[in-house]
Amino acid sequence: MLSYKFIEGIALADVAFEASGRKIEDLFKSCGEALTSVMVNDPKKIKPKFSRRIRITAQSPEYLLFGFLNKIIFYKDAQRLLFGKFEISIKGNGKWELDCTAYGDRISEKYDLDTDVKGVSMHMFKLSNTGRGFVATVVLDV
Amino acid sequence: MPFSDKEFAKPEFKKVAENLWEIPTSFKEGMRVPVRIYATQKLLNQMDLEVFDQASNASTLPGLLKYSYVFSDGHSGYGVPVGWAGAFDLDGGIISPGAIGFDIGCGMRLIKTNMTFDEVKPKVKELTDTLFKMVPAGVGATSYQEPKEISRIPEGTFREIVEEGVGWALRNGYAWKSDVERIERHGQSADADFSKVSKSAYSRGKNQLGTLGSGNHYLEIQVIDKVFDAETAKKWGLGEIENQVCIMVHTGSRGFGHQVCTDYLEVFAKSMERNNIKVLDRQLAYAQISSEEGQNYIKAMSSAINFSYMNRQLITYQIRKAFEKTFGRSAEDMQMEVIYDVAHNTASIEKHAVDGKQRNVIVHRKGATRSFGPGNPELAQIFRSTGQPVIVGGSMETGSFLCVGTKKAEEDTFGTTLHGSGRTMSRSKAKKMVRGEELQRDMLARGIYVKATTMSGLAEEAGFSYKDINEVVDSMHSAGISLKVLKLRPIANVKG
Numbered sequence: 001m002l003s004y005k006f007i008e009g010i011a012l013a014d015v016a017f018e019a020s021g022r023k024i025e026d027l028f029k030s031c032g033e034a035l036t037s038v039m040v041n042d043p044k045k046i047k048p049k050f051s052r053r054i055r056i057t058a059q060s061p062e063y064l065l066f067g068f069l070n071k072i073i074f075y076k077d078a079q080r081l082l083f084g085k086f087e088i089s090i091k092g093n094g095k096w097e098l099d100c101t102a103y104g105d106r107i108s109e110k111y112d113l114d115t116d117v118k119g120v121s122m123h124m125f126k127l128s129n130t131g132r133g134f135v136a137t138v139v140l141d142v
Numbered sequence: 143m144p145f146s147d148k149e150f151a152k153p154e155f156k157k158v159a160e161n162l163w164e165i166p167t168s169f170k171e172g173m174r175v176p177v178r179i180y181a182t183q184k185l186l187n188q189m190d191l192e193v194f195d196q197a198s199n200a201s202t203l204p205g206l207l208k209y210s211y212v213f214s215d216g217h218s219g220y221g222v223p224v225g226w227a228g229a230f231d232l233d234g235g236i237i238s239p240g241a242i243g244f245d246i247g248c249g250m251r252l253i254k255t256n257m258t259f260d261e262v263k264p265k266v267k268e269l270t271d272t273l274f275k276m277v278p279a280g281v282g283a284t285s286y287q288e289p290k291e292i293s294r295i296p297e298g299t300f301r302e303i304v305e306e307g308v309g310w311a312l313r314n315g316y317a318w319k320s321d322v323e324r325i326e327r328h329g330q331s332a333d334a335d336f337s338k339v340s341k342s343a344y345s346r347g348k349n350q351l352g353t354l355g356s357g358n359h360y361l362e363i364q365v366i367d368k369v370f371d372a373e374t375a376k377k378w379g380l381g382e383i384e385n386q387v388c389i390m391v392h393t394g395s396r397g398f399g400h401q402v403c404t405d406y407l408e409v410f411a412k413s414m415e416r417n418n419i420k421v422l423d424r425q426l427a428y429a430q431i432s433s434e435e436g437q438n439y440i441k442a443m444s445s446a447i448n449f450s451y452m453n454r455q456l457i458t459y460q461i462r463k464a465f466e467k468t469f470g471r472s473a474e475d476m477q478m479e480v481i482y483d484v485a486h487n488t489a490s491i492e493k494h495a496v497d498g499k500q501r502n503v504i505v506h507r508k509g510a511t512r513s514f515g516p517g518n519p520e521l522a523q524i525f526r527s528t529g530q531p532v533i534v535g536g537s538m539e540t541g542s543f544l545c546v547g548t549k550k551a552e553e554d555t556f557g558t559t560l561h562g563s564g565r566t567m568s569r570s571k572a573k574k575m576v577r578g579e580e581l582q583r584d585m586l587a588r589g590i591y592v593k594a595t596t597m598s599g600l601a602e603e604a605g606f607s608y609k610d611i612n613e614v615v616d617s618m619h620s621a622g623i624s625l626k627v628l629k630l631r632p633i634a635n636v637k638g
Contacts, residue, residue, distance in 0.1 A: 008568040009190065012565040077282060107282040116638065118355075119400045121240070122424035142356070
């Protein structure tokens with residue numbers, strides 16, 4: 001189950017959220033949906049008309065998440081795409097690899113658009129394995 | 143620890159002078175210089191504690207000179223507070239993308255007209271609706287379809303734009319000759335080098351010239367409400383017409399600049415980790431200015447600053463077209479001249495006195511405006527006798543100010559002052575307190591016509607989310623850092 005909540009009182013002009021997932025792939029999906037939900041009010045309503053393959057490698061799961069979220073923002077500007085669904089597999093063995101197919105649609109007035117996201121800051125950016133699942137904290141510049 | 147549980151320490155403030163406070167270096171381990179805060183007692187009490195945590199984190203950066211400055215509009219950001227400045231020695235100092243921000247070159251432009259409120263009012267709805275169409279805003283906004291050559295820019299042209307800045311616009315008919323001297327740095331940051339910018343940054347920015355973005359970005363039609371310094375206003379071309387109509391624009395470098403920051407933040411953070419250099423907040427990742435990474439970032443950042451000047455220039459071009467279409471007169475006939483354009487998210491190489499000696503420094507400004515005084519050789523001739531204009535954008539409900547820079551700013555704050563109202567409340571909280579539709583109706587009843595791409599975005603920008611603009615401006619005025627010239631009130635607004 002995807003899980004995230006927005007946090008008030010942190011970085012007042014920006015948006016902060018905490019996300020969680022039992023498996024690391026679930027965490028990434030939660031973070032992807034949280035990010036998208038800042039830009040469009042109900043990401044689940046985004047039609048899966050287009051897909052994009054996102055493949056990233058990184059030295060740590062944190063940089064993997066950083067790269068993944070920045071890729072979502074990249075597609076928003078470069079190709080006017082917003083994604084409502086992510087199929088993700090992650091491997092980590094010294095080097096971390098993400099292979100994701102993201103499904104979505106072009107930005108249009110038919111979606112209840114909200115606030116543009118500029119980037120993912122490294123302020124308080126953290127990914128932790130609690131032993132019972134994974135948790136991430138993210139601050140977005142809007 | 144999840145940051146919902148994070149608590150920030152409250153400092154013991156030392157009062158240095160009226161409305162000037164200091165946090166000593168004993169507040170946090172590693173602080174190299176004190177934090178200086180320009181604020182009334184009320185504004186100081188209003189600042190969230192994370193402001194002081196972030197300002198004191200910034201003061202641990204190597205080579206920071208004199209103070210870590212927070213201005214009266216200061217509020218928590220990411221890395222450094224919004225409303226923050228700090229200067230580093232150019233020789234041996236550092237540069238930090240996080241201390242400049244994602245929206246590199248974000249800033250303000252003020253455009254005048256010779257029209258009065260009574261002339262504009264009957265057509266303000268038609269004008270604003272036209273502007274809403276011709277200056278795209280909101281999530282993923284792309285350039286208006288006309289002129290075609292800027293709606294989808296090939297890479298070669300894009301390179302020219304980000305290296306030349308507004309000079310490109312002048313060569314290609316999108317700027318008046320008089321615009322150029324009215325833009326900080328004459329609309330060009332000379333260190334720009336497109337080869338230091340990623341393909342991703344180009345891909346994000348190539349369709350976005352002439353767009354507003356969203357959040358707190360806007361295009362506002364305003365009326366001069368009160369003149370404090372008629373002599374300075376007159377020298378700048380303002381204030382001699384009763385209820386003179388002006389236009390204010392707040393936007394930056396869009397996806398292009400945002401990607402430049404993202405790219406170099408990652409480069410610097412990883413470089414620091416490899417070299418085992420610690421910093422209290424990874425958003426403050428830095429590199430030596432003289433290093434290859436540092437020099438590359440300066441060149442990429444300068445490209446983004448030029449994009450931001452060009453973005454506001456193309457928006458000016460569209461605004462002039464919209465006024466022509468609405469009023470059936472030429473923009474020249476309506477004297478739609480640029481008063482000033484100044485960025486408030488930058489790093490700038492400048493000469494300042496430190497301990498009585500002139501030094502080359504790199505001044506980082508994050509939500510802070512340059513505030514040079516009379517006689518400064520960096521200023522265009524038209525501003526040498528007065529000092530530079532400082533454009534302070536208020537909330538869409540309360541109005542904005544035009545101020546002037548001072549010699550005192552150059553002496554005390556590396557020539558820097560506030561940039562806007564400053565938030566007091568998070569976006570999510572503001573949305574819970576008011577519905578955008580209700581706010582829009584309420585503002586219309588008060589004579590402010592607002593076109594917004596989203597109602598939830600509008601609610602986030604409600605006036606109650608911001609500090610009292612009069613108090614924040616008065617705070618810097620009483621400190622002699624930026625002096626009030628005139629106040630403008632909004633009559634219409636386009637928001638992303």
